[in-house]
Amino acid sequence: MFKPITIKDIAHALELSPSTVSRALSDSYEINEETKKRVIEYAEKHNYRRNPIASSLRHGRSYSIGVVVCEVANSFFSQAIDGIESVAYGKGYHVIISQSHDAYEREVVNIQHLANRAVDGLLISMSAETKDFSHILKLHEQGLPIVFFDRVIDDFETHTVTSDNRKGAKQATLSLIDRGFKKIAHLANAPHLSITAERLEGYEEALRQCDIPLDESLIRYCHHGGRVQEEVDEAARYFINLREKPDAIFVASDRLSMGCLSAYNKLMPRESHPAVAGFSNSDVLDLLQPGFTCIRQPAFKMGQVAMEMLIQLIESRYPVYDFENIVLETELIQR
Amino acid sequence: MFKPITIKDIAHALELSPSTVSRALSDSYEINEETKKRVIEYAEKHNYRRNPIASSLRHGRSYSIGVVVCEVANSFFSQAIDGIESVAYGKGYHVIISQSHDAYEREVVNIQHLANRAVDGLLISMSAETKDFSHILKLHEQGLPIVFFDRVIDDFETHTVTSDNRKGAKQATLSLIDRGFKKIAHLANAPHLSITAERLEGYEEALRQCDIPLDESLIRYCHHGGRVQEEVDEAARYFINLREKPDAIFVASDRLSMGCLSAYNKLMPRESHPAVAGFSNSDVLDLLQPGFTCIRQPAFKMGQVAMEMLIQLIESRYPVYDFENIVLETELIQR
DNA sequence: GTGAAAGCGCTAACAG
DNA sequence: CTGTTAGCGCTTTCAC
Numbered sequence: 041m042f043k044p045i046t047i048k049d050i051a052h053a054l055e056l057s058p059s060t061v062s063r064a065l066s067d068s069y070e071i072n073e074e075t076k077k078r079v080i081e082y083a084e085k086h087n088y089r090r091n092p093i094a095s096s097l098r099h100g101r102s103y104s105i106g107v108v109v110c111e112v113a114n115s116f117f118s119q120a121i122d123g124i125e126s127v128a129y130g131k132g133y134h135v136i137i138s139q140s141h142d143a144y145e146r147e148v149v150n151i152q153h154l155a156n157r158a159v160d161g162l163l164i165s166m167s168a169e170t171k172d173f174s175h176i177l178k179l180h181e182q183g184l185p186i187v188f189f190d191r192v193i194d195d196f197e198t199h200t201v202t203s204d205n206r207k208g209a210k211q212a213t214l215s216l217i218d219r220g221f222k223k224i225a226h227l228a229n230a231p232h233l234s235i236t237a238e239r240l241e242g243y244e245e246a247l248r249q250c251d252i253p254l255d256e257s258l259i260r261y262c263h264h265g266g267r268v269q270e271e272v273d274e275a276a277r278y279f280i281n282l283r284e285k286p287d288a289i290f291v292a293s294d295r296l297s298m299g300c301l302s303a304y305n306k307l308m309p310r311e312s313h314p315a316v317a318g319f320s321n322s323d324v325l326d327l328l329q330p331g332f333t334c335i336r337q338p339a340f341k342m343g344q345v346a347m348e349m350l351i352q353l354i355e356s357r358y359p360v361y362d363f364e365n366i367v368l369e370t371e372l373i374q375r
Numbered sequence: 376m377f378k379p380i381t382i383k384d385i386a387h388a389l390e391l392s393p394s395t396v397s398r399a400l401s402d403s404y405e406i407n408e409e410t411k412k413r414v415i416e417y418a419e420k421h422n423y424r425r426n427p428i429a430s431s432l433r434h435g436r437s438y439s440i441g442v443v444v445c446e447v448a449n450s451f452f453s454q455a456i457d458g459i460e461s462v463a464y465g466k467g468y469h470v471i472i473s474q475s476h477d478a479y480e481r482e483v484v485n486i487q488h489l490a491n492r493a494v495d496g497l498l499i500s501m502s503a504e505t506k507d508f509s510h511i512l513k514l515h516e517q518g519l520p521i522v523f524f525d526r527v528i529d530d531f532e533t534h535t536v537t538s539d540n541r542k543g544a545k546q547a548t549l550s551l552i553d554r555g556f557k558k559i560a561h562l563a564n565a566p567h568l569s570i571t572a573e574r575l576e577g578y579e580e581a582l583r584q585c586d587i588p589l590d591e592s593l594i595r596y597c598h599h600g601g602r603v604q605e606e607v608d609e610a611a612r613y614f615i616n617l618r619e620k621p622d623a624i625f626v627a628s629d630r631l632s633m634g635c636l637s638a639y640n641k642l643m644p645r646e647s648h649p650a651v652a653g654f655s656n657s658d659v660l661d662l663l664q665p666g667f668t669c670i671r672q673p674a675f676k677m678g679q680v681a682m683e684m685l686i687q688l689i690e691s692r693y694p695v696y697d698f699e700n701i702v703l704e705t706e707l708i709q710r
Numbered sequence: 711g712t713g714a715a716a717g718c719g720c721t722a723a724c725a726g
Numbered sequence: 727c728t729g730t731t732a733g734c735g736c737t738t739t740c741a742c
Contacts, residue, residue: 044517046735057713062737072711087513092493093437094735096428097718112472113453118446125474134488137447137472139460153469158427178422182379269658302662310665323604327637328663330645381719392729397721407727429719432734 045088054078065090104134105350106154107163110142110265115321116294116339117165120189123343124163131351133160140167142230142267148175161185161350166193168230168265185353189346190337192234199349201342201366205235208335208370209242209290210249212317215333215374216288217250221315225258225279225286227272227300229293230265239292239319258286262296272299276307279314291318298322301329326373336371380423389413400425439469440685441489442498445477445600450656451629451674452500455524458678459498466686468495475502477565477602483510496520496685501528503565503600520688524681525672527569534684536677536701540570543670543705544577544625545584547652550668550709551623552585556650560593560614560621562607562635564628565600574627574654593621597631607634611642614649626653633657636664661708671706 047065051058056075064071064079065088082088096102107124109117121137128135136159140147147167152175154162164176164186173193180186180198192200216224226243229236240259247254260275279286291297297318304313317333326332345366353360382400386393391410399406399414400423417423431437442459444452456472463470471494475482482502487510489497499511499521508528515521515533527535551559561578564571575594582589595610614621626632632653639648652668661667680701688695 047737048735058735059714059737060712062735063712066737070711075711087517089487089490091432091735093428093431094718095737097426097432097720097734098736098738100718102428111453112447112456113450115448118448121447122474134471134493136469139457152424155424158469182422298659302659305662305665324633324637325663327640328660330640382721383719393719394721394730395728397719398728401721405727410727426719429734430721432718432736433720433722435734 044091045086046091047088050079050082050086050088054082101160101354102134102158103132104136104159105161105163105347105354106151106159107135107137108140108147108150108154109137109165110167110267111139111295112137114294115323115325116190116319116337119321119339120165120343120346123340123345124347125343126340127344127347127351133347133351140170142168142265144169144172151175151179155179155184161187161354163346163350164188166191166233168233168263168267171232183359185350187346187350187353189342190235194234197361197363199346199353199363199365201345201349201368202234202238203337203342203368203370205238205370206242206245208319208337208372209239209292210246211242211370211372212319212333212335213243213246213290214250215372216290216315216317217246217252219288219315221288222252223255223258223284223286223288224252225260225289225314227275227289227291227296227318228259228261229296230263231261233265236261236292243290257282262299266293266295266299269299269303272296273303273306276300276303280307286314288315288317291316293318294320294322294325297325297332297334301325301332326375331375333372333374336373338368338370342368379426380421381426382423385414385417385421385423389417436495437469437493438467439471439494440496440498440682440689441486441494442470442472443475443482443485443489444472444500445502445602446474446630447472449629450658450660451525451654451672454656454674455500455678455681458675458680459682460678461675462679462682462686468686475505477503477600479504479507486510486514490514490519496522496689498681498685499523501526501568503568503598503602506567518694520685522681522685522688524677525570529569532696532698534681534688534698534700536680536684536703537569537573538672538677538703538705540573540705541577541580543654543672543707544574544627545581546577546705546707547654547668547670548578548581548625549585550707551625551650551652552581552587554623554650556623557587558590558593558619558621558623559587560595560624560649562610562624562626562631562653563594563596564631565598566596568600571596571627578625592617597634601628601630601634604634604638607631608638608641611635611638615642621649623650623652626651628653629655629657629660632660632667632669636660636667661710666710668707668709671708673703673705677703 047058047061051061064076138150187199189201262271297320320334382393382396386396399411473485523535597606632655655669
């Protein structure tokens, strides 16, 4: 059906050898300017395009990289993807996005799918449900370059990029305390995610600094990262039914901020909602929800840095043993 | 660096020929059960994975398809992508997503990138800025299977899936009229998009049916589909400054609904906002914005149908000349 | 400055 | 039931 023109066709038409055509198209210094011009003109005229699959096979490289995120319909991740793409395209790489939907099984399947030469490297942000990392470890041991961003794995010898979650969480919590709230709850992400622990630390640190005792009953985890709205609704109902209701909530993620606000909207009039501050990269959420203070992560930058690190790993001639763990600053947006 | 085991390696280790190994791995009926078992065991033990690039080159097929949407951080499109993936994975296809950001140039670059054998077919939803279709037409003439969804092109001989935009728009407008509003504005998408014309028709039809005269000055187009928030803000300011302000607005898309609500939030207190009804597939937008009536498109279904049609084109032995234009029903969600 | 030939990993005739 | 061979399109020595 779809039969594009090949180097052979050009060679035949111009009475040259395929190798000459190949060299002419890659602008080799060995080739006569005159010949180059003929080849390039013919190629353009006939809409020739190098077959990337053959090229990949030859080079043992696909010039594409895989990205694994929980979902793309998420401001943070879509901005990170934009950052990744901005670097990737500039360096001649394709970007293949795949979504785990925060489910362990999807993550395993997708990573398997991407691995083994279909991609030259992987950019991963862990799924909320994943506790077992052997599927990733195995690939890494085989030599597949991997860089983690945002949601990383401990004790994994590779580059990582994250934001300063502890500090951001602390700022957000402090901003609630500053506004006079005393009973501040924490709606947390899945317990085994790296970001969950760090953000929890920041929350605790803020309370400690202001001599507010930590009340464990004010912390609720969402094991599916809010993918299941029911778990967020349940958390909101739990907070509402406490004898001493929280007057404010620090929410650990974009997805959960959305879920939390909508859960409360279903449960009570807006005037009686607790104050909410949380991590969010959404442009509109904060506009639609007056008084919502948010922590912005440098998502675009994080994508860029992650991609740069991955390219460094891919293009390095020798195995890399010296890994960087870059931490970017967050920004507090207060209204 | 990353040197996965090949069929040759297995053949060598087991003292078989590569072809036997290949056949054993694809469970060919010709191969002895005993041999199959040995091969499969060895392959699993050594974590063999078929090199998809070599396989693609051999078959002249990549078993991957390209999706071009304006952006993934959009409820409608991310749901459509989920639908596409659900069918694709089941049939053994990879999905490569690329974003045009509603910009003509990005669309051209991305489509070129995807085409020429890197993908077996294309699923396209047009960018808001695109007026010239020659880049797509050229590929189609060369035989690349293409299916359009949601934002289609007129006079293009191929399968399409859309939703009943005219009817949905009419329902939304009627719902505003029912609630007693008389001066109903229309915030429209880019003028040359297929969906823009259809939704405008529905709006006009609703007015006509209720004997409300059409007032052209109440219609504003967003040439970049709301990608530039400034153009939405400008439209909101325009409506506010009209001598006779609209008391309700029918908004043509998800992105514009967001933009419109946040523009008004910036400009005036919530109590004085006009009523808003519009196309939106967002789960939370309607929850966060009381009184927001929305038209839901069957995005997931649309993705599924589009993918099925594309596979039909790809796998057809003979050129297809009999094209379908499927129209799916929308749903009105009223509060 | 150009060509011939080999090979990336896989598969499908064709032979036995 | 298994092996031999050729070739997908491209690139890159090695010759000339």
